[in-house]
Amino acid sequence: MTTQLLLGGMVYSSPAAPDATAMAVTDGTIVWVGSDDVGRALHPDAEIVELGGRFVSPAFVDAHVHLTDTGIALGGLNLTSARTRSECLRQLADHLAEHDDDFVWGLGWDSSAWPADSPEGLPPTTSDIDRIAGNRPVYLARIDEHSAAASSALRDMVPGLASAQGFSAEEPLIADAHHRVRTTARGLISPAARLRAQLRALDHAASRGVVSVHENGGPEISGLDDFRSIADLDHGVGVRRYWGEAAASVDEVRAILDRTGAHAIGGDLFVDGALGSHTAWLREPYADAPDATGVTYLSEQVILDHLRATTTARVQAGFHMIGDAAADAVAQAMTILADELGTPALARCVHRLEHAEMVTPEQAEIFARCGTVASMQPLFDDAWGGPDDLYAARLGERGGGLNDFAMLAKAGVSLAFSSDSPVCAIDPWATVRAAANHRTATSSISPRAAFAAATRGGWRAAGVNDGLTGTLVPGAPAHYAVWEVDEMVVAASSKDVQRWSTDPRSRVPALPDLRPGARLPECVRTVADGQTIFERP
Numbered sequence: 001m002t003t004q005l006l007l008g009g010m011v012y013s014s015p016a017a018p019d020a021t022a023m024a025v026t027d028g029t030i031v032w033v034g035s036d037d038v039g040r041a042l043h044p045d046a047e048i049v050e051l052g053g054r055f056v057s058p059a060f061v062d063a064h065v066h067l068t069d070t071g072i073a074l075g076g077l078n079l080t081s082a083r084t085r086s087e088c089l090r091q092l093a094d095h096l097a098e099h100d101d102d103f104v105w106g107l108g109w110d111s112s113a114w115p116a117d118s119p120e121g122l123p124p125t126t127s128d129i130d131r132i133a134g135n136r137p138v139y140l141a142r143i144d145e146h147s148a149a150a151s152s153a154l155r156d157m158v159p160g161l162a163s164a165q166g167f168s169a170e171e172p173l174i175a176d177a178h179h180r181v182r183t184t185a186r187g188l189i190s191p192a193a194r195l196r197a198q199l200r201a202l203d204h205a206a207s208r209g210v211v212s213v214h215e216n217g218g219p220e221i222s223g224l225d226d227f228r229s230i231a232d233l234d235h236g237v238g239v240r241r242y243w244g245e246a247a248a249s250v251d252e253v254r255a256i257l258d259r260t261g262a263h264a265i266g267g268d269l270f271v272d273g274a275l276g277s278h279t280a281w282l283r284e285p286y287a288d289a290p291d292a293t294g295v296t297y298l299s300e301q302v303i304l305d306h307l308r309a310t311t312t313a314r315v316q317a318g319f320h321m322i323g324d325a326a327a328d329a330v331a332q333a334m335t336i337l338a339d340e341l342g343t344p345a346l347a348r349c350v351h352r353l354e355h356a357e358m359v360t361p362e363q364a365e366i367f368a369r370c371g372t373v374a375s376m377q378p379l380f381d382d383a384w385g386g387p388d389d390l391y392a393a394r395l396g397e398r399g400g401g402l403n404d405f406a407m408l409a410k411a412g413v414s415l416a417f418s419s420d421s422p423v424c425a426i427d428p429w430a431t432v433r434a435a436a437n438h439r440t441a442t443s444s445i446s447p448r449a450a451f452a453a454a455t456r457g458g459w460r461a462a463g464v465n466d467g468l469t470g471t472l473v474p475g476a477p478a479h480y481a482v483w484e485v486d487e488m489v490v491a492a493s494s495k496d497v498q499r500w501s502t503d504p505r506s507r508v509p510a511l512p513d514l515r516p517g518a519r520l521p522e523c524v525r526t527v528a529d530g531q532t533i534f535e536r537p
Contacts, residue, residue, distance in 0.1 A: 009051025028530035061458020064418035071197025077106030209481030216267035218244030236533030242267025266318025280323035287396035318352030347371025368412035378434035416461035
């Protein structure tokens with residue numbers, strides 16, 4: 001039995017021990033949290049780890065990622081910095097000039113942030129790409145990954161593409177046309193390149209204080225080969241795998257789990273698409289596309305059947321739902337099954353709502369009664385929630401009510417925070433800050449509540465609700481991260497997230513300063529089950 005004693009820092013602990021400066025870990029389990037002097041007396045033979053005044057927190061969980069795409073974005077053509085159409089195409093040309101790959105997978109362009117009412121604000125076209133790439137297959141996913149521009153060389157590899165829903169000869173592809181092109185493009189990534197991308201993504205997560213991620217795969221988003229390969233990864237960051245495929249019976253649920261090796265069936269089981277690609281399913285038309293209400297991938301009957309089958313099989317399920325009509329359909333199914341099977345049966349499975357951007361208070365009450373977890377992305381609001389940004393452009397006045405963390409939490413819906421990487425960066429502290437500083441102030445939650453959603457909330461979303469995992473208390477698994485911080489402060493009120501205190505008499509655990517403009521913590525070390533999986537050089 002080996003024990004490490006971490007001394008000389010500040011340990012995030014419960015209100016019962018707000019002044020903790022040390023922590024002892026024995027064989028992967030936290031055995032004590034308190035003051036330096038007591039720790040030395042209790043563990044005289046322990047290995048001493050000097051923290052040097054640093055902050056120790058529970059490690060983070062990113063509850064919705066796409067590992068292969070994240071690794072590609074980190075090591076390949078990432079177009080998120082492009083601010084015009086010309087700049088996007090110039091970055092593609094530069095990449096092609098520097099790499100002789102037979103195939104290019106790029107992602108991250110966002111024409112909603114480009115100049116409006118100008119050719120520079122239009123998405124890249126097929127002809128644009130062909131002029132640069134020639135005969136090379138090129139796939140350029142929009143930042144939400146629900147549409148993509150593609151070269152003719154790639155399009156020509158897809159049989160029957162022109163007859164698919166969402167096809168355009170020049171404009172980016174959406175819906176089924178996009179899914180078909182993405183499937184073909186995915187097949188051009190070699191197993192070796194895929195493995196490098198996945199490990200690169202996990203290394204990056206560890207460097208951000210993350211010890212667990214939830215992979216959201218499915219037939220349209222990642223494909224079975226990619227999904228199954230993740231099970232074979234040898235890495236310190238744990239991966240819980242969700243497969244998005246609908247089942248109509250208990251037998252189908254079991255068959256899908258056997259075929260895929262998934263931990264659960266859900267995640268990116270698409271009810272609809274995304275607002276940026278005009279494919280989120282809305283009750284009323286888009287403000288900037290009056291003839292469009294989005295795309296419906298699952299009927300109300302399929303949603304009901306899937307939820308009934310998984311609940312009966314006692315398997316966690318989930319749905320990708322962004323638009324208000326998509327939320328209507330899932331809420332209706334849960335209402336029916338609450339009467340048919342009872343809310344305890346639903347709550348036992350901890351079903352998930354991915355994104356849950358346009359949920360009403362009435363729906364939140366239903367979801368809370370059924371014990372669901374909302375896996376949400378605060379950085380979406382940070383990127384697109386302003387009065388002049390994407391949500392307002394797509395939805396008009398409706399845009400200010402999205403991602404209402406406060407309303408969901410008040411209703412009793414459990415929150416788990418995530419990045420949806422590569423859509424947004426794996427950056428837990430930025431995520432917590434965004435939730436505490438929502439563009440619509442009344443939708444904010446306190447920094448401590450946001451921190452809990454990014455730590456304990458992620459474990460609960462994975463079905464782990466033992467009251468220990470995701471905390472730094474005796475008996476908890478030793479999942480923690482060490483940070484350099486500028487200042488430790490206490491949020492004085494959950495109603496006014498800008499009020500902070502440094503008074504230790506508050507008896508409330510301190511957090512780093514997360515006010516806008518403050519320097520976010522920098523990860524020094526990440527530990528999972530007592531083993532270091534990242535250490536800053």
